[in-house]
Amino acid sequence: MKSEFFSYNSRLGIHLPRLSKDWPSYSSLEQEKVLLEWERVRGTIPDRIQEIEVEIERLQAELAQEENFDRSCMINGEISERASEINDLWIWYRTNPEKTQRGMM
Template identity: 65%
Template sequence: MFNFSTDERLKIRLPDLSRDWNGYTPHQQEKILMEWEKIRGTIPDRIKELEVEIETLLTELSEEDDFERSCMINERISDRASAINDLWIWYRTNPEIHA
């Protein structure tokens, strides 16, 4: 039927639907949406957590003299920025119930 599974990268639960959205009954869609709205409400807090991590990494980067270590820090910053972008996409995902 449907499930929500934790995305390890984003650290939130995402819908793992076994069929197309319109393949679910309105009742099933409502249950999925109720659960999704609970999860969706946590996304801004998760984004803030990642922004704090980025700020910490930027401070670390500004103090780093080793080129290889700087590259690793930049990669971590990029990963977190990418996760923020994906979280905003999921946050704007707002399916509707179809009869």
């Protein structure tokens, strides 16, 4: 997706808003474009979380079989990072901006 308002976040695996000015500074049309695209992106977050959960389960199974302490620590670190990604994705999922009301002139 190419958008002036979003950029791909490789850590989370989704596009995130990339706003260059304060939200009320955008026109109604620009805000509508951003909100529409955000709803599309937001709808992909539960699937992305599920993908990461599957990866965590795989890592946990690998950890259960691992006998090398250093490798176990590395796997634990990977699990922690994936859990952090899930946490950040839920925060983004709950982000629900609204269109700014503009006064009539």
